[in-house]
Amino acid sequence: MKGAPAQTDVLIIGAGPASLAAASAVLGHNLSITIVDEQLRPGGQFLRQPPRCMQAHNWLDGRLYRPAKRLLQTIEDHPDIDWRFGTTVSALFPDPQPPGIGAAGHSVWLTGAAGMERLRARTVLLASGCYERPLMFPGWTLPGVMGAGAIQTLLKSQQVVSGDRILLVGSHPLQLIVADQILKAGGKVAGVVFSQPALAGGSILQHPGVLFSHFLQFTEIARVFFRLRRAGVRVIFGSAITEAKGTGGVLAATIAPIDSMGGVSGTGTTEFECDAVGLCYGFLVSSELARQVGAEALWSENRGGWLVQHDEWMESTVPGLFVAGEVTGMAGADAAIVEGVIAGMGILRSLGNLDTQQAELGASDHRRQREKNERFARCLADLASPPHALWTGLMAPETIVCRCETVTRQELDDALSVHTHIQTADALKLLTRIGMGLCQGRLCHSTAAQVLSVTRKTSIENVGSFHAAVPARPVPINKLTNT
Amino acid sequence: MTTNSAFDVVVIGGGLIGCATAYYLAKGGATVLMVEKGELNRQASGRNAGSLHFQLEHRLIDHANGALEQFARIMPLNLAAINDWANLESELGTDLEVTMDGGLMLAETADEVALLERKCSLEKRWGLSTQLLYGSEVQKKAPYLCDEIQAAAFCAQEGHANPRLVTIALAESAVRHGARILTHSRVGVLERTGREWRACIVRDAAAGRDEETHDVTGGTVVNAAGAWAGVVAENAGLHCPIRAVPLLMNATERREPFIPHLIQHVSRPLSVKQVRDGNILIGGGWPAHFEQRHGRPDLESRARIDDQSILENLQVAQRMVPGLASFHLLRCWTGIVGVTADELPVLGEVAEVPGFVTAVGSSGFTLGPTYGRLISELILTGRTSIDIDPYSPARFTRTNPIKGAH
Numbered sequence: 001m002k003g004a005p006a007q008t009d010v011l012i013i014g015a016g017p018a019s020l021a022a023a024s025a026v027l028g029h030n031l032s033i034t035i036v037d038e039q040l041r042p043g044g045q046f047l048r049q050p051p052r053c054m055q056a057h058n059w060l061d062g063r064l065y066r067p068a069k070r071l072l073q074t075i076e077d078h079p080d081i082d083w084r085f086g087t088t089v090s091a092l093f094p095d096p097q098p099p100g101i102g103a104a105g106h107s108v109w110l111t112g113a114a115g116m117e118r119l120r121a122r123t124v125l126l127a128s129g130c131y132e133r134p135l136m137f138p139g140w141t142l143p144g145v146m147g148a149g150a151i152q153t154l155l156k157s158q159q160v161v162s163g164d165r166i167l168l169v170g171s172h173p174l175q176l177i178v179a180d181q182i183l184k185a186g187g188k189v190a191g192v193v194f195s196q197p198a199l200a201g202g203s204i205l206q207h208p209g210v211l212f213s214h215f216l217q218f219t220e221i222a223r224v225f226f227r228l229r230r231a232g233v234r235v236i237f238g239s240a241i242t243e244a245k246g247t248g249g250v251l252a253a254t255i256a257p258i259d260s261m262g263g264v265s266g267t268g269t270t271e272f273e274c275d276a277v278g279l280c281y282g283f284l285v286s287s288e289l290a291r292q293v294g295a296e297a298l299w300s301e302n303r304g305g306w307l308v309q310h311d312e313w314m315e316s317t318v319p320g321l322f323v324a325g326e327v328t329g330m331a332g333a334d335a336a337i338v339e340g341v342i343a344g345m346g347i348l349r350s351l352g353n354l355d356t357q358q359a360e361l362g363a364s365d366h367r368r369q370r371e372k373n374e375r376f377a378r379c380l381a382d383l384a385s386p387p388h389a390l391w392t393g394l395m396a397p398e399t400i401v402c403r404c405e406t407v408t409r410q411e412l413d414d415a416l417s418v419h420t421h422i423q424t425a426d427a428l429k430l431l432t433r434i435g436m437g438l439c440q441g442r443l444c445h446s447t448a449a450q451v452l453s454v455t456r457k458t459s460i461e462n463v464g465s466f467h468a469a470v471p472a473r474p475v476p477i478n479k480l481t482n483t
Numbered sequence: 484m485t486t487n488s489a490f491d492v493v494v495i496g497g498g499l500i501g502c503a504t505a506y507y508l509a510k511g512g513a514t515v516l517m518v519e520k521g522e523l524n525r526q527a528s529g530r531n532a533g534s535l536h537f538q539l540e541h542r543l544i545d546h547a548n549g550a551l552e553q554f555a556r557i558m559p560l561n562l563a564a565i566n567d568w569a570n571l572e573s574e575l576g577t578d579l580e581v582t583m584d585g586g587l588m589l590a591e592t593a594d595e596v597a598l599l600e601r602k603c604s605l606e607k608r609w610g611l612s613t614q615l616l617y618g619s620e621v622q623k624k625a626p627y628l629c630d631e632i633q634a635a636a637f638c639a640q641e642g643h644a645n646p647r648l649v650t651i652a653l654a655e656s657a658v659r660h661g662a663r664i665l666t667h668s669r670v671g672v673l674e675r676t677g678r679e680w681r682a683c684i685v686r687d688a689a690a691g692r693d694e695e696t697h698d699v700t701g702g703t704v705v706n707a708a709g710a711w712a713g714v715v716a717e718n719a720g721l722h723c724p725i726r727a728v729p730l731l732m733n734a735t736e737r738r739e740p741f742i743p744h745l746i747q748h749v750s751r752p753l754s755v756k757q758v759r760d761g762n763i764l765i766g767g768g769w770p771a772h773f774e775q776r777h778g779r780p781d782l783e784s785r786a787r788i789d790d791q792s793i794l795e796n797l798q799v800a801q802r803m804v805p806g807l808a809s810f811h812l813l814r815c816w817t818g819i820v821g822v823t824a825d826e827l828p829v830l831g832e833v834a835e836v837p838g839f840v841t842a843v844g845s846s847g848f849t850l851g852p853t854y855g856r857l858i859s860e861l862i863l864t865g866r867t868s869i870d871i872d873p874y875s876p877a878r879f880t881r882t883n884p885i886k887g888a889h
């Protein structure tokens with residue numbers, strides 16, 4: 001790219017529900033809007049669409065999907081938006097010469113099939129969602145062990161069932177939905193295993209407000225639960241996966257009862273024959289682009305790891321960088337839509353298209369809804385998370401923690417016992433290479449931090465995250481040198 | 484600290500230079516306390532490119548021609564460092580991924596070739612034999628380089644070591660010889676009382692504990708605070724003309740080995756090497772930016788990456804090594820290095836301020852083990868095996884007195 005980089009008023013990273021809601025809030029104000037997503041169509045993970053050439057019958061026909069699908073229908077292909085699909089934001093930089101008065105401004109590297117393009121943006125909305133949080137246990141790196149969400153993505157976007165007999169293990173109710181979708185697509189579910197005791201679901205009754213405001217979600221989950229039972233699927237509570245067995249692929253998995261602290265009792269293990277295991281222990285938010293430019297993020301074990309902090313307009317601590325959706329804390333699609341609208345108002349306000357009062361008018365209903373959503377999300381997060389000790393308690397010494405660099409639990413323990421001065425995740429990374437591989441620590445960062453915090457008896461905040469380095473995703477050098 | 488608070492030597496800074504100094508001192512029988520404000524090896528020493536360069540570097544050659552002679556005064560240290568690196572792994576009894584398979588400094592134009600030739604003859608006078616290769620000889624030595632290279636200076640001992648490992652190994656060996664290390668502890672005010680230095684140490688607050696302050700004394704203090712050496716000197720009422728400069732580094736994904744050498748360029752900032760793990764490190768001294776705090780450069784935060792620096796650095800690298808084109812760029816980072824105006828290190832003490840020894844500057848990864856050895860000789864015996872007068876802090880007293888209130 002020769003000459004000056006292109007410029008946009010509003011750059012939205014991600015094309016999921018939060019992004020689409022923000023875009024529709026910002027539309028009609030004569031602002032240039034650019035939406036970037038790695039996928040080929042909008043919708044994000046929640047509304048993952050099949051390719052245009054593929055006819056999907058009854059695509060996401062559940063009630064839960066309706067509001068977001070309506071939003072998607074109104075905005076997909078909107079001509080006033082510069083859609084950039086199949087494109088990755090590889091890095092975010094503060095703009096040394098911000099375009100326009102009062103604007104902080106950022107510039108980004110957009111990489112796609114054609115190469116890398118630099119784009120300057122007066123405001124950025126990071127709505128990059130989340131990814132599945134891995135749980136590490138002997139055998140978790142075997143082919144066939146995958147995220148339950150990945151199984152779901154293959155169903156939604158490719159109508160592919162990931163195995164002949166799939167075992168779902170986790171703590172998140174999403175695995176019930178996935179099990180149901182597998183059955184509907186003609187697959188077999190070996191079982192659904194929850195780490196919570198059976199009665200944990202009942203504790204929702206202690207939060208009647210939440211139960212009432214999110215009645216739809218709960219009844220949907222309950223209906224799915226009974227549908228699975230009718231179909232003869234075993235649903236087991238109070239157990240966790242302790243091993244995946246097989247050579248070259250999963251052949252079986254063992255589960256064992258756990259106590260409320262996450263301790264595994266040696267007795268009563270059950271072995272399941274299966275050729276795929278779906279893990280559903282929650283999510284980690286994709287906050288790395290925000291952390292790359294120094295936005296404050298705080299650790300939340302149950303809401304998705306390093307959550308980007310923001311003000312009442314969803315603006316992060318870095319001026320001009322807004323956030324919405326999962327990056328602020330796992331809360332689901334409805335909450336993401338609400339945050340997207342508020343962020344949209346915040347952006348219009350910061351660009352001077354609305355004054356504070358006008359923006360407040362557009363945001364106030366959504367603020368009230370956001371409070372309800374937050375209550376639900378907090379409550380769900382606590383219900384849907386495994387006991388703390390499970391994250392670090394299942395690994396054997398030879399279990400790999402960092403699969404890119406093949407760093408085992410034993411190597412971490414050794415490094416920490418020899419190098420007693422190591423206190424931070426970054427120092428552990430520098431010494432052991434954990435997190436230095438192609439996934440850039442996405443998979444291992446939370447486990448590394450947890451091992452360190454348990455060993456040093458200190459908080460995750462003290463241990464810190466791996467530094468969010470540029471680029472956010474690996475980029476071929478020739479894409480950068482051809483610009 | 485409960486047990487002892489009096490040491491022969493207090494070393495300030497837990498980078499390569501501080502750790503090397505602490506190691507050689509402890510091995511020589513001194514009681515040593517090394518104090519690091521953060522964690523060991525987390526500043527320049529753990530973030531550099533790991534090049535062992537013994538030829539005169541681009542940044543030295545790049546200056547006005549007359550100055551080349553002046554910069555060449557680094558050569559005795561470079562020559563000593565060749566030996567120190569050849570022995571370091573056996574000295575410490577551990578693998579540091581030291582590779583000394585040679586380094587090539589490239590020239591693309593006729594002017595650059597002339598510069599390279601002048602540089603080589605100068606090096607020869609100082610006793611370093613670099614071999615000049617022309618045209619196809621370069622290709623024969625390094626077939627992975629681009630065809631346009633007209634000449635290259637080959638230094639057989641050049642190479643690289645792993646910055647992740649070296650400083651930590653020195654620190655561990657220092658501890659084995661009885662040195663004590665305090666991390667998360669900053670040396671504040673330094674005062675000379677009688678024949679001793681009293682150092683105020685501020686230990687960071689941690690879980691269940693507030694920030695703590697205590698004093699230690701040392702017969703000698705060593706300022707090995709890298710880019711922060713100026714601040715440390717100020718805390719002793721002295722002046723040390725060190726400028727903090729933030730620099731960029733890039734690393735690619737891992738692949739099969741294909742670059743056995745260290746690659747540099749005679750007139751562009753560039754260093755390229757492939758480490759044992761298979762990653763290619765690309766750097767050479769491209770600028771980064773300090774974050775600002777209260778309107779001043781903030782030396783306590785990571786320096787911010789300049790995206791233009793990345794692109795230009797990669798462009799030069801890919802032009803020299805076309806095979807890099809298909810590699811994924813995996814990670815960029817910055818580090819802060821301490822630089823003197825004449826590019827030579829500051830080594831030793833000035834007569835007026837006895838017991839305050841400085842060891843900073845120049846290519847401190849390549850030269851760090853040598854600085855550590857020489858400084859320990861100076862402290863333990865009053866003499867050094869190489870003349871360090873050219874690097875004395877006294878050279879600044881004419882223009883910029885290193886001596887302050889004391």
Ligand SMILES: Cc1cc2nc3c(=O)[nH]c(=O)nc-3n(C[C@H](O)[C@H](O)[C@H](O)COP(=O)(O)OP(=O)(O)OC[C@H]3O[C@@H](n4cnc5c(N)ncnc54)[C@H](O)[C@@H]3O)c2cc1C
Pocket residue numbers: 495496497498499500501518519520521522523524525526527528529530531532533534535536668669670671707708709710711712715729730731732754766817818819820821842843844845846847848849850851
């Ligand atoms: C990006 C980059 C690439 C480089 N590449 C090369 C290369 O390829 N080859 C080469 O030879 N050189 C290279 N260098 C230079 C080399 O890294 C440095 O010269 C060398 O590491 C300096 O070592 P040091 O111990 O002085 O500094 P540092 O490693 O910075 O250590 C100084 C330490 O002092 C501590 N400190 C400061 N103030 C206080 C205080 N008041 N109390 C306690 N502790 C304090 C700091 O926290 C720090 O840890 C590079 C530098 C950079 C930044």
